[in-house]
Amino acid sequence: MKIMISILILLVSTNLFAQKKEINELMNNYLKAFHQFDSKLFKEISSEKYYKQIAPTLKTKKLKHKGEFIPYAFDLKFKPALITQNRFFVQIKDKKEKDFGEYYYIVEKQGAKYIIMDYIHKEE
Amino acid sequence: MGKQLSKLILWALIFSSLLGASANTEQCRALLDWIYRELTLNTLEQSYNRAMNKMLLGLYTVHNKTKDETKYRPQMARIFNTLKKIDPELQQKLKNNNATKFHFLGLSIDFGLKLHPSELQKAFNEWANLQKTSAELFKGLDKEYLLDDWDIFTVDLISKASTLNFTNHDIKSKIEKLGKRLKAQQAHVLTGKNFDGKSLKKLFDKTSASLLKALQDEAGDILNEYQNICKQEEMELFLKQEQAYCPLPNTDQNFLELNQKLAEIQRIISSKDLLKRTAPIIELTSKPNIPVYLLNYLVNDNIKATYCKRNPNLISMITIHHTYTTKETTPLEVNEYHIDNPDYADDPWYMIGYNYIISETFAGATSTSPKVFQGRPPEMQGAHTGGNKVPLTQEQTQYMQNEMIECGNKYIGFKAKNILEMAAKDGGVKGNLISYGISIIGNFDYREHTIGNTIITGGLPPGVPSEPNENTIEAAAKLACDLQKKNPRIKTIVPHSYWKKTYCPGKLTDHLHKMASIAKELGCQFEVKISKEGEAK
Numbered sequence: 001m002k003i004m005i006s007i008l009i010l011l012v013s014t015n016l017f018a019q020k021k022e023i024n025e026l027m028n029n030y031l032k033a034f035h036q037f038d039s040k041l042f043k044e045i046s047s048e049k050y051y052k053q054i055a056p057t058l059k060t061k062k063l064k065h066k067g068e069f070i071p072y073a074f075d076l077k078f079k080p081a082l083i084t085q086n087r088f089f090v091q092i093k094d095k096k097e098k099d100f101g102e103y104y105y106i107v108e109k110q111g112a113k114y115i116i117m118d119y120i121h122k123e124e
Numbered sequence: 125m126g127k128q129l130s131k132l133i134l135w136a137l138i139f140s141s142l143l144g145a146s147a148n149t150e151q152c153r154a155l156l157d158w159i160y161r162e163l164t165l166n167t168l169e170q171s172y173n174r175a176m177n178k179m180l181l182g183l184y185t186v187h188n189k190t191k192d193e194t195k196y197r198p199q200m201a202r203i204f205n206t207l208k209k210i211d212p213e214l215q216q217k218l219k220n221n222n223a224t225k226f227h228f229l230g231l232s233i234d235f236g237l238k239l240h241p242s243e244l245q246k247a248f249n250e251w252a253n254l255q256k257t258s259a260e261l262f263k264g265l266d267k268e269y270l271l272d273d274w275d276i277f278t279v280d281l282i283s284k285a286s287t288l289n290f291t292n293h294d295i296k297s298k299i300e301k302l303g304k305r306l307k308a309q310q311a312h313v314l315t316g317k318n319f320d321g322k323s324l325k326k327l328f329d330k331t332s333a334s335l336l337k338a339l340q341d342e343a344g345d346i347l348n349e350y351q352n353i354c355k356q357e358e359m360e361l362f363l364k365q366e367q368a369y370c371p372l373p374n375t376d377q378n379f380l381e382l383n384q385k386l387a388e389i390q391r392i393i394s395s396k397d398l399l400k401r402t403a404p405i406i407e408l409t410s411k412p413n414i415p416v417y418l419l420n421y422l423v424n425d426n427i428k429a430t431y432c433k434r435n436p437n438l439i440s441m442i443t444i445h446h447t448y449t450t451k452e453t454t455p456l457e458v459n460e461y462h463i464d465n466p467d468y469a470d471d472p473w474y475m476i477g478y479n480y481i482i483s484e485t486f487a488g489a490t491s492t493s494p495k496v497f498q499g500r501p502p503e504m505q506g507a508h509t510g511g512n513k514v515p516l517t518q519e520q521t522q523y524m525q526n527e528m529i530e531c532g533n534k535y536i537g538f539k540a541k542n543i544l545e546m547a548a549k550d551g552g553v554k555g556n557l558i559s560y561g562i563s564i565i566g567n568f569d570y571r572e573h574t575i576g577n578t579i580i581t582g583g584l585p586p587g588v589p590s591e592p593n594e595n596t597i598e599a600a601a602k603l604a605c606d607l608q609k610k611n612p613r614i615k616t617i618v619p620h621s622y623w624k625k626t627y628c629p630g631k632l633t634d635h636l637h638k639m640a641s642i643a644k645e646l647g648c649q650f651e652v653k654i655s656k657e658g659e660a661k
Contacts, residue, residue: 049452079466083424089466102626103448106461119567120461121448121628123477124510 019088023078023107026114027092028071047117075100078107086110087117175275179251185265252276413602413646416480417487417497419455423475424463431474432531433538434557436502438524441559441616442604442650443509444636445478446629451566451590455481455497458565462507474533475500477507478563482599486565494599502560505529509555510624514656516547520558523613529557555623560607560614562600566590568630597635601642608648617650 026045033041034054043051074092077100081087086109091100106118252271255262262270423429447458459476478499489495500506516524524543532538547553568590608614617636620628633654640650 049450052452053450081464082426082466082469082472084460084464087464089464102628104461104465118449118453118457118461120453120458121446122465122467123445123462123508124624 020076020078022114023088023090024076026107026116027074027076027090027105030116031074032071045114045116047115050116050118088114171275175248175271178269178271178275179248181269182251182255182262182265182271185269186261189261189264248276412606414496414599414606416603416606417495419459419497421456421459421475421499422463424472426472427533427535428470429463429472429474430531430533430536431500432505432529432557433503434505434529435527437611437613438520438527438543439502439558439560439607439611440520440613441555441618442607442614443555443559443561443618443620443623444600444629444632444639445508445561445563445620446568446632447481447563447565448567448569448628448630449565451483452485453565454486455483455499455565458563459499473507474504478561479504479506479508480560480562480603481565482562482596482603483565484593484596491593492595494593494596496599496603499561499563505554506556506559506561508561508563509559509620510626511554512623513547513550513552513554514558515552516544520553555618559618562603564592564596564600564629564632568592568632569627570631571627592632592635597632597639598642601639602646604639604650605643605646605648608643608650615649615651616653618653622653622655 029041029045032038033045039051039055042054046054073095075095075097076090076092078088078090081089088107088109090105090107091103092105093100102122104120104122105116106120108115108117248271252275255270447453449458449461455476458478458481462473462476465473476499479502481497481499482494483489483497484491484494486497487495521544524547527543528540529543529546530538530540543553543557604614604617617640619633619636620626621633636652636654640652643650
């Protein structure tokens with residue numbers, strides 16, 4: 001019985017670790033795309049509606065390039081949605097910031113890919 | 125296929141006739157009218173059988189009670205004349221029916237009337253009227269055996285079927301077919317039936333059960349029809365969402381008649397438990413400045429997902445939010461995000477937190493013509509201001525005397541709490557209790573942030589802020605004014621940041637005074653408060 005539980009815990013942890021790694025990569029790409037105003041990359045990692053919203057900005061800001069993108073470590077928090085399968089509530093913050101703020105990214109796993117679908121204000 | 129097609133065409137006719145009209149209101153009317161017609165048309169034969177059997181049962185009861193009392197002869201004559209109009213051969217049939225020992229004591233009966241649907245309607249109306257004016261004649265007869273409004277609707281429809289302007293061939297032929305069947309049935313209405321109470325009751329119960337089954341089947345079909353034909357979410361609401369509102373203008377000349385008809389349809393739907401839902405509340409109000417479209421939200425069925433019921437008359441404020449989503453995000457998605465939020469796993473939300481949502485993209489809305497959608501019903505406390513409380517004003521304390529708030533859900537039941545006692549204990553009341561949350565879909569956060577060497581605008585995460593759209597501000601102002609007209613206690617507009625430290629609703633905060641001034645042009649008066657007294661602005 002103990003072995004079974006240990007295996008189960010191990011499986012869940014491995015899965016969570018893999019999810020975190022992939023979501024971390026997604027958010028890194030997201031910041032990279034935003035930094036470089038890379039619409040192609042943005043299109044790959046975000047939903048159509050999110051892309052549609054952000055595309056005009058990417059276009060107008062293209063000339064204001066701020067140099068090479070330097071990957072950096074940010075804090076990531078993610079939790080699976082309570083009801084919808086394969087949906088995650090994700091928050092990121094600069095390590096200098098104290099808290100994660102009042103917004104979430106809505107990330108969904110579609111096939112093997114993680115996509116930023118939307119974002120939402122945290123209401124209470 | 126033919127049925128589907130005919131209904132599609134019927135819908136097309138209804139919608140085409142509504143073009144240019146006040147969409148929501150007219151759709152409400154068309155929908156309810158359609159429910160009535162559909163349910164009745166498709167169960168006409170069963171409905172007619174039930175009504176006829178009720179009349180026979182009534183006749184039997186009344187006859188038994190009055191056969192030896194001459195004072196009732198005039199009433200009996202009226203009853204007989206009523207029945208005679210339905211079946212001209214009644215007298216002969218009665219004579220042949222030995223089991224009844226039915227006597228009319230030599231009353232003069234005028235035969236020879238030609239049966240016509242309008243006579244049938246008249247006869248039923250007379251019969252129903254007799255039930256009201258000579259109630260003592262019907263004493264001892266179970267209420268369910270008395271003619272009800274459904275029966276009257278049935279004969280009314282039979283009478284008017286020929287005048288209904290159905291241009292669709294399928295529907296027209298369906299009515300004609302029913303008409304023929306009814307005519308054949310009328311000619312044999314009493315044949316072979318013995319007038320004994322037991323058999324009549326049995327007959328009635330049988331036809332009643334048959335009607336109920338037919339109605340339930342038909343109601344099920346109607347629900348399916350909505351899903352297949354009517355993509356407008358507000359149309360589904362009447363059948364599916366609890367405590368939904370259907371505002372109707374009182375400019376209609378047939379206001380009273382319409383009101384009665386709608387109330388009756390609701391009663392029928394409710395009493396027959398046809399739709400297995402709470403009957404929709406149809407509220408007849410003055411014409412609103414802006415229609416509120418109703419949506420069929422997914423609600424959280426988790427036993428831990430509770431909500432609170434409140435008296436909407438206690439509301440005195442409007443809180444403005446932005447959803448901080450894309451403009452394309454729908455109110456249904458906002459609802460999903462709210463009930464999905466894992467940070468509330470211990471106290472999950474029942475449904476979307478806002479009471480109203482304004483969209484520039486959903487269900488035909490555009491930036492030039494934004495639409496307002498109902499979120500949580502007005503009777504349900506919102507979830508949008510946070511936990512901060514404000515002390516009650518003297519006026520609020522006065523009108524909140526003995527007012528309760530009930531919290532719970534269908535699994536655990538509802539627990540009532542006295543609001544004033546709660547306020548005294550907690551040092552005030554929550555904004556969620558005393559305000560409506562109106563949220564504009566979009567992101568109006570204009571701040572810039574830096575993560576690493578990446579500068580991002582539109583708050584955190586980057587969402588690309590929008591400039592508030594004048595038409596959307598106007599839509600919010602119209603809604604605020606409509607809410608104030610319903611409840612004059614609503615006098616204040618505040619941003620979400622009034623209640624707690626938040627950047628919500630971003631740039632919209634700068635437009636609240638504009639909102640109030642538009643509302644003023646519509647005859648409403650609002651005070652805008654950006655922060656609480658004593659707090660820095």
